[in-house]
Every structure is written in C-alpha cells, then in structure tokens.
Amino acid sequence: MAMNPTDPLAVPDPIQVATLDEIQRNRKVNIERLKVALVDMHKQVTEDLLRHEAHNHEGHVVDSLLAARCNAQEKRHEVKVHWRGLAKDEDSWEPAAVLLQDVPVAVKAFVKAHRKDESVDVLGKALGLSLD
Known part of the structure; x- marks a missing residue:
C-alpha cells in the first residue's frame, strides 16, 4: 500500500x-x-x-451418605449425600449408580452398615452389591 x-x-x-x-x-x-x-x-x-x-x-466432596430411596419418577435409586464444607440444608439426593462410580467404597460401606433398612437393602440389591 x-x-x-x-x-x-x-x-x-x-x-x-x-x-x-x-x-x-x-x-x-x-x-x-x-x-x-x-x-x-x-x-x-x-x-x-x-x-x-x-x-x-x-x-463436590462426599462427607457422608445419609439415606436411600427409590425415585419412581426418575426410575432410579438415589442416596442422600452430605457434602463436605456445606450446610445440612444443602444435602442432596444423588443417583446411586453415579455415586457407586465416584465413591464406591463409601457406597459399599453405607449399604453394609445400613442393610437392615429396607430402602438400603433394596438399593444394595439394585446395585448388585453383596452384603457379606
């Protein structure tokens, strides 16, 4: 130019x-x-x-697993999670299959410790976990 x-x-x-x-x-x-x-x-x-x-x-880091339920609307099992560093009102229901992939030791320990709870027993069977 x-x-x-x-x-x-x-x-x-x-x-x-x-x-x-x-x-x-x-x-x-x-x-x-x-x-x-x-x-x-x-x-x-x-x-x-x-x-x-x-x-x-x-x-999101799992602090503890609190309860289990079957969500009929979503057609999946869910676990109530308390998250590290968050308040209890921020606990949330998460898909059990996802938690089993992300924190398998915690899910297995939760199922084993709470197997007398019917919803947890159903969860364990749905995930194919042995309760021995």
Missing part, C-alpha cells in the same frame, strides 16, 4: 540506556513491590472465601 507523503510518521521513543546494575536494581524493586502486593492480596481473603475456593477446587 502506497504511503501518502502527508501521513504522519510514527516516531519511536528514544532508547534509554541502562547499566546492568540499574537493570538488576529495578528488577529487585519490582520483585519487592510484587511481594508486598501479594501479601496485601492474601490479607483480603476471608475464611468463607477460602472454604468456598477449597470446595470448588476439589469439586
């Missing part, structure tokens, strides 16, 4: 010459400023925010 002689020319900024000592000194100053900013940033983090971050970082 041809340039028009009346177009303004881009003139670079003048080059600043620095010695190696000046560059290292500026680098140290920048590192110290970053350290101070990082400390200030960490002071602003609250305990609730830390718990929330830990929860999101780990995903």
